[in-house]
Amino acid sequence: MTPQPLADLIEALRCLPGIGPKSAQRMAYHLMQYDRPAAARLALSLQDALERVRRCQRCNAFSETEICARCASTKRNPALLCVVETPVDMNRLEETQAYQGFYYVLMGRVSPLDGMGPERMEMDKFLARLRDGSIREVILATNYTNEGEATAHYIATLIASANDLPPLSVSRLARGVPIGGELEFVDSGTLAQALRERRPIED
Amino acid sequence: MTPQPLADLIEALRCLPGIGPKSAQRMAYHLMQYDRPAAARLALSLQDALERVRRCQRCNAFSETEICARCASTKRNPALLCVVETPVDMNRLEETQAYQGFYYVLMGRVSPLDGMGPERMEMDKFLARLRDGSIREVILATNYTNEGEATAHYIATLIASANDLPPLSVSRLARGVPIGGELEFVDSGTLAQALRERRPIED
Numbered sequence: 480m481t482p483q484p485l486a487d488l489i490e491a492l493r494c495l496p497g498i499g500p501k502s503a504q505r506m507a508y509h510l511m512q513y514d515r516p517a518a519a520r521l522a523l524s525l526q527d528a529l530e531r532v533r534r535c536q537r538c539n540a541f542s543e544t545e546i547c548a549r550c551a552s553t554k555r556n557p558a559l560l561c562v563v564e565t566p567v568d569m570n571r572l573e574e575t576q577a578y579q580g581f582y583y584v585l586m587g588r589v590s591p592l593d594g595m596g597p598e599r600m601e602m603d604k605f606l607a608r609l610r611d612g613s614i615r616e617v618i619l620a621t622n623y624t625n626e627g628e629a630t631a632h633y634i635a636t637l638i639a640s641a642n643d644l645p646p647l648s649v650s651r652l653a654r655g656v657p658i659g660g661e662l663e664f665v666d667s668g669t670l671a672q673a674l675r676e677r678r679p680i681e682d
Numbered sequence: 683m684t685p686q687p688l689a690d691l692i693e694a695l696r697c698l699p700g701i702g703p704k705s706a707q708r709m710a711y712h713l714m715q716y717d718r719p720a721a722a723r724l725a726l727s728l729q730d731a732l733e734r735v736r737r738c739q740r741c742n743a744f745s746e747t748e749i750c751a752r753c754a755s756t757k758r759n760p761a762l763l764c765v766v767e768t769p770v771d772m773n774r775l776e777e778t779q780a781y782q783g784f785y786y787v788l789m790g791r792v793s794p795l796d797g798m799g800p801e802r803m804e805m806d807k808f809l810a811r812l813r814d815g816s817i818r819e820v821i822l823a824t825n826y827t828n829e830g831e832a833t834a835h836y837i838a839t840l841i842a843s844a845n846d847l848p849p850l851s852v853s854r855l856a857r858g859v860p861i862g863g864e865l866e867f868v869d870s871g872t873l874a875q876a877l878r879e880r881r882p883i884e885d
Contacts, residue, residue, distance in 0.1 A: 480750065480751060480752050480773075480776075481744070481769070481773075482734070482735055482744055482745055482746040482750075483746065484727070484730045484731040484733075484734040484735050484746065485731055485735050485744050487727045487730065488727040488728060488731040490727075491720070491723050491726075492698075492724065492727075494713070494724060495709045495712070495724075496708060496709060496712045497705065497708075497709075502700065504770065505700075506698045506699060508744075508769065508770070509698070509699045510697070510698075510728070510731075511732075511735050511744060512790075514697055515732060517694070518697075518732055519728070519732060520694050521694040521697060521698075521725075521728055522724075522725045522726075522728035522729045522732070523694075523725075524690045524691040524693075524694035524695075525691060525694075525713070525722070525724055525725035525728075526722075526725050527687045527691070528687040528688055528690070528691040528710070528713075528714060528721070529718060529721055529725070531685070532685050532687050532688050541684070541685050541688055541711075541714060542685055543685040543686065543687065547683065547685075548683060549683050565711065566684070566711060567707065567711070570683070573683070586715055587715075
């Protein structure tokens with residue numbers, strides 16, 4: 480006997496990661512009962528983000544402009560490119576203030592179990608970024624999880640096997656990051672250390 | 683460096699109950715990265731629900747129509763009114779198929795610690811429902827939590843002190859050992875209550 484628009488809203492809320500049927504129901508009831516202005520705000524924010532948020536042509540992160548402010552900076556070291564899985568990881572590295580190069584955000588990781596094989600990583604944009612000539616070192620800052628390691632391995636192999644790239648050294652964050660750890664939750668000091676002690680990938 | 687529309691979306695998602703800044707960020711990134719159709723669907727569902735979901739004039743539950751289908755039924759016992767805190771509670775009681783009367787949904791509970799004093803319960807609609815003459819018994823089916831007990835007590839007092847109501851009996855759901863419950867695992871309070879409210883075995 481739940482009104483159809485409310486049932487639809489509950490169903491729509493389930494698209495949010497980590498939200499099951501009970502949570503979705505609680506959220507829908509809460510919004511309709513106690514916070515209709517918030518529901519209206521959320522609807523507008525969703526539409527606004529859908530219209531205005533796209534990807535930076537250089538770093539692949541979310542951006543409102545074709546080239547994001549970070550990539551447009553002239554104060555960064557154009558020889559360094561740090562590859563991360565997500566925008567959250569990029570923000571965490573920025574917070575350390577230990578890195579002044581540029582970024583490339585994969586927006587994902589190789590994870591065959593979740594149906595994310597390497598072929599779905601859409602690396603053309605990344606390779607094009609490497610071809611622009613200024614990059615001398617690629618720092619692989621994917622997580623030290625199984626998926627992150629596989630992603631780093633995949634990218635290192637991709638770079639090694641590409642024959643149209645300028646000479647590049649490829650490094651990995653030092654293993655100051657705990658095994659199984661995720662960048663998002665590591666303290667800044669450890670992360671800064673891991674940046675400074677990055678090591679070339681061995682064959 | 684998070685684009686403003688994305689920052690706004692993260693902020694808007696925090697209006698959902700139980701969602702903190704990290705979860706909101708994860709949700710926003712997930713929607714923008716992996717599931718834009720779901721984000722669009724959610725935005726539409728929110729607006730649709732805001733436009734179409736209102737309250738039933740009789741039972742106070744969510745409804746698309748002025749009187750909900752359940753209250754409009756002619757097959758229910760018009761002498762019984764069951765008072766519950768939320769639409770979820772109403773659905774749970776319906777699932778038992780043990781009740782054929784009508785409902786009144788408080789859409790909340792007396793909870794002074796959360797700023798919900800009795801004066802905010804907006805009981806005029808409830809009292810008007812009792813005055814319509816057909817109700818003979820009010821069953822208080824609020825939770826057996828502190829707040830639910832306080833709410834039941836408040837409503838019982840309200841009914842007793844109103845002098846313009848028809849004669850009404852007021853009851854409360856029985857407390858006791860749950861079906862399938864083992865005494866060993868039932869809490870003392872419940873067990874004590876079950877002892878005090880023991881009933882003669884019927885033939």
